[in-house]
Amino acid sequence: MNYALAVHGAPYAGTAADHALGFAWALLAEGHRIERVFFFHDGVYQGLAGQVAPQEHFDTDLLKRWQQLARQGIELAICIASGIKRGVINETEQSRYELAHPSLAHGFELVGLGQLIAAINAADRYVEFPA
């Protein structure tokens, strides 16, 4: 089956990313497809560059794990409206708003909210990972 996933929680603040990553890898292992992972609300912080995993999470570096997923060809899509107001910006938004530097981690992209709905429409199942 084809799945659309949405992540609403910030890194290390709850179980959203851990559960979403575990679920995503399980889907791929079972031969399912992932249409897109959409990061919404505080979930956009998952794509913030420069995260340092806390020591008690030393073997669960979330950003690295997302980037591993991206290398499997999975699209990691950050809601642009949720992202820019929290400072998660790519080079385009950095120059548009004349900010000091981009902050979007490698492997992620900024997209419109329409991409969440498009992913849900294309998928057989939609699964949310709350904060």
Add this chain to the structure above:
Amino acid sequence: MKRYLFIISRTPYGSTHALEQLEAAMVAAVFDGRVAILCRDQGVWNLQGNQDGAPQGQKTVSRVLAALPTYDIEELYVCADSLSSQQIQPDASLDIKPLTFVEQQSLIAASDVVITAQP
């Protein structure tokens, strides 16, 4: 055409939950989805009359709700139990339908996608 159900479960001005749920609902409607909205738990406060978001520098959520029919979102539901337990006086301009728990179960079961954005 998919049937979407957006569940709003938090207060209107304590977080961005309600407005962001409504934004997503309007996008779903623009994508030709059939969209329903259910306010429950603390989310029933979004229906309260005499709201003004201006002091918070925000949109007035009840006005956004009242504008939903212009986006072809005609189904606005509220949990009858939450409505009475929180003693809400809904905005008179809103066309809302109270649902029992059993009716909410049926609504969820009849929807293809349920978006809770639970914080």
